[in-house]
Amino acid sequence: MSLFHDWTDRLTLFADGHEISADERADLARRNVPVVDGRISEIAHVEGRLSSVNLDTGRAVAVDVLFARPRNRPSANLHEALGLEVVDTPVGIALKVDDRRETSVKGIYAAGDLANPMASVTLASSHGAMAAIFAQQSMLV
Ligand SMILES: Cc1cc2nc3c(=O)[nH]c(=O)nc-3n(C[C@H](O)[C@H](O)[C@H](O)COP(=O)(O)OP(=O)(O)OC[C@H]3O[C@@H](n4cnc5c(N)ncnc54)[C@H](O)[C@@H]3O)c2cc1C
Structure with missing residues (x-):
């Protein structure tokens, strides 16, 4: 999941394929945080600056800042x-x-x-x- 903050107090949560429960969705809605479903297919940039999060649904969401939480995985076996x-x-x-x-x-x-x-x-x-x-x-x- 990734969170986007555009510095105007507008946050968007990208679910990126993760399940978000009805309770969590209700809590986010109460806080005016929209949830974008679908998997992230690309984090696009223009001239080295973040521009949009592109989804496998074909939707592209313009962003200024992206906070991501990747999962740890061992680099060797x-x-x-x-x-x-x-x-x-x-x-x-x-x-x-x-x-x-x-x-x-x-x-x-x-x-x-x-x-x-x-x-x-x-x-x-x-x-x-x-x-x-x-x-x-x-x-x-
Ligand atoms: C972007 C970022 C920011 C962070 N900021 C902070 C922070 O501000 N404060 C904080 O406390 N922690 C921070 N961390 C976490 C911190 O870096 C890690 O917790 C810490 O480095 C873990 O140490 P480690 O020795 O377990 O692993 P690593 O530091 O990852 O060391 C593992 C080493 O093993 C080597 N290696 C991997 N595979 C093989 C192989 N097959 N053969 C030989 N060598 C191999 C790697 O090259 C690497 O040098 C940050 C991490 C990231 C990614």
Whole structure:
């Protein structure tokens, strides 16, 4: 889903194929936020500036600003090769880890965006330190 704001307090929500419940639609309508259905086929630009969101319905909606929330997905398949379990989160796939950052396979620890749906440098760094500490501990006991 993407949100557009044209700086005149007019927001438009592009559903981009996602289901939006009747309650959510009613809430958006109450806030004067129109919902545009259909999948986004193109984000068009003119001379490097955003111009419109084009939909598979043939409709083109002029926009000035676009806020998008893409889903996370791993850029490599090492986790698949290792048989690590994943969980599906609202923002994409994440490796399943416990409080010690250990994955579903004993002795394999994970940190960073791949193992945390709340992408953040601070969390990636913190979880990386935890994963290293617990991995080291597992080799000592
Ligand atoms: C546009 C944007 C803005 C952001 N702004 C903020 C912010 O303001 N504050 C904040 O805290 N967080 C921000 N984040 C999130 C933050 O960047 C991530 O949470 C953090 O970088 C995650 O670290 P990571 O080490 O898990 O992954 P990454 O930083 O993505 O590092 C993964 C590394 O692995 C490499 N790699 C991938 N596949 C392979 C392969 N097959 N072989 C070898 N290397 C490979 C990649 O090239 C990359 O260098 C932002 C993210 C984005 C995309």
